[in-house]
Amino acid sequence: MLKSFCAAANLRALVQSERCPNIIRSCANLLDECYGQDQRGTLMDDLRTLDHSLNDSGQEKAWEYDRQKFDRLETAVYNALMTFSCSHSIDGWTVDTHALLHKEHKIRGLQFAELKAGAKNTRGRHSTIFFQPIGSSRLVPGVIRKIFSMPRKQHGVETQAVFIAVHRYKSLIGSDVVDDPFKRCEGFGASLWLEELDSLEIITPSQKMCHATFRKWQESVYVLRPIDRVSYGFVP
Amino acid sequence: MSHDENTECAGQDLTNVSLLNTLPGVVDEDDSAGCHLDPQAAVPNKFRLIGKKELEQIQQDISETTRPRWQSGPPCNLGTKGCGKLKADQWRSLIEFDIPVSLMKMWSEAIPNQGKHLDDTRYKVLNSTMLLATALRWGTSHRTSTKHAAEYMRNMRAYLASLRDLFPNTDLRTTHHNALFIGEMLLRFGPVHGWWMFPFERVIGLLQQVNTNSKMGKS
Numbered sequence: 001m002l003k004s005f006c007a008a009a010n011l012r013a014l015v016q017s018e019r020c021p022n023i024i025r026s027c028a029n030l031l032d033e034c035y036g037q038d039q040r041g042t043l044m045d046d047l048r049t050l051d052h053s054l055n056d057s058g059q060e061k062a063w064e065y066d067r068q069k070f071d072r073l074e075t076a077v078y079n080a081l082m083t084f085s086c087s088h089s090i091d092g093w094t095v096d097t098h099a100l101l102h103k104e105h106k107i108r109g110l111q112f113a114e115l116k117a118g119a120k121n122t123r124g125r126h127s128t129i130f131f132q133p134i135g136s137s138r139l140v141p142g143v144i145r146k147i148f149s150m151p152r153k154q155h156g157v158e159t160q161a162v163f164i165a166v167h168r169y170k171s172l173i174g175s176d177v178v179d180d181p182f183k184r185c186e187g188f189g190a191s192l193w194l195e196e197l198d199s200l201e202i203i204t205p206s207q208k209m210c211h212a213t214f215r216k217w218q219e220s221v222y223v224l225r226p227i228d229r230v231s232y233g234f235v236p
Numbered sequence: 237m238s239h240d241e242n243t244e245c246a247g248q249d250l251t252n253v254s255l256l257n258t259l260p261g262v263v264d265e266d267d268s269a270g271c272h273l274d275p276q277a278a279v280p281n282k283f284r285l286i287g288k289k290e291l292e293q294i295q296q297d298i299s300e301t302t303r304p305r306w307q308s309g310p311p312c313n314l315g316t317k318g319c320g321k322l323k324a325d326q327w328r329s330l331i332e333f334d335i336p337v338s339l340m341k342m343w344s345e346a347i348p349n350q351g352k353h354l355d356d357t358r359y360k361v362l363n364s365t366m367l368l369a370t371a372l373r374w375g376t377s378h379r380t381s382t383k384h385a386a387e388y389m390r391n392m393r394a395y396l397a398s399l400r401d402l403f404p405n406t407d408l409r410t411t412h413h414n415a416l417f418i419g420e421m422l423l424r425f426g427p428v429h430g431w432w433m434f435p436f437e438r439v440i441g442l443l444q445q446v447n448t449n450s451k452m453g454k455s
């Protein structure tokens with residue numbers, strides 16, 4: 001048994017190495033399939049470090065879709081999408097009023113969900129996220145309102161363009177509600193944010209995002225911490 | 237802390253030591269004040285940095301914490317006999333978020349004050365806990381670099397120094413010594429997930445569920 005685990009550990013190191021042949025690297029997906037049923041704790045954590053496919057947003061493949069299943073976007077989401085399209089150019093994609101809505105969607109191995117998805121007791125566990133705004137090196141917290149897909153033409157192939165409509169938590173800066181005691185230990189990663197949400201904005205899976213651990217700090221204030229394992233957004 | 241308690245702690249994960257030793261089973265249920273900590277005292281098992289009130293606050297905080305489904309959170313009855321033995325995963329969640337945030341909320345106003353020994357100690361314990369949580373964050377990153385290793389070592393060294401300050405009569409344990417090698421190992425072997433002992437922990441967990449007749453080598 002020890003030999004098996006040592007072999008597995010060596011395989012992990014090999015798969016992460018740049019010297020690893022592509023054929024062996026492609027086998028990393030098999031591990032996820034074998035252990036996919038155990039989504040909790042360190043096993044998922046370990047798998048996430050070694051599976052290179054989890055670093056891809058998975059939007060490069062041809063997308064087969066049924067337009068009949070598309071729904072009309074809420075006005076607020078559509079307006080946010082229009083604003084997004086003005087400031088970001090995505091080749092082969094144009095704004096549409098209809099899209100395929102997802103209650104949940106897996107991005108780089110992590111399950112993200114819209115706030116209203118699931119039972120009441122889920123309390124936004126997969127919809128409260130940290131993401132990296134374009135042009136910023138810091139992660140900011142937000143709540144997913146909608147996840148939706150639209151077709152995008154790339155090299156003559158229709159691929160899936162996923163968009164996430166997010167409300168950011170408002171910053172404490174400028175408010176006199178409470179001082180953030182976590183400022184003096186920045187390396188810990190947690191920070192206080194107002195419960196109040198900002199206007200809707202659109203982000204894409206190409207941006208860094210991760211789950212969050214959070215709880216109420218006091219009335220109208222939350223303490224949130226990204227579960228980013230210092231992978232990104234934290235180190236310049 | 238008694239000799240037996242010391243022996244028991246020696247086999248625990250690094251995250252289990254320090255402040256957390258004062259949690260499970262140590263708090264006197266009848267002690268509502270619970271605030272007569274004196275780390276310099278000759279009888280350390282009388283430490284009551286966390287009394288009933290603080291423990292209840294931590295338990296409530298844990299129950300109100302929301303985390304993704306894949307992350308194992310600590311039990312809501314932490315610190316009571318019914319809580320049982322925590323898994324390594326739960327210890328990690330506890331020290332990565334729950335304990336530091338709860339202590340910060342309860343003690344963030346405690347500042348070093350020579351006239352108030354309790355506040356001074358609380359400040360030191362809070363600082364020590366934050367150092368451990370920060371070291372863990374750098375040490376368990378999904379990627380590694382010289383910066384990761386240096387930050388981990390800086391925080392871990394400061395954490396161990398804070399332990400010596402808080403518990404001058406208690407020797408550091410083997411796990412503390414081992415922790416000082418992790419920085420070098422991060423650079424040699426890459427992210428800790430590739431070589432840490434959690435896979436073994438999982439297999440031990442599986443083996444513990446197998447029924448045996450307690451007779452080695454006899455079926």
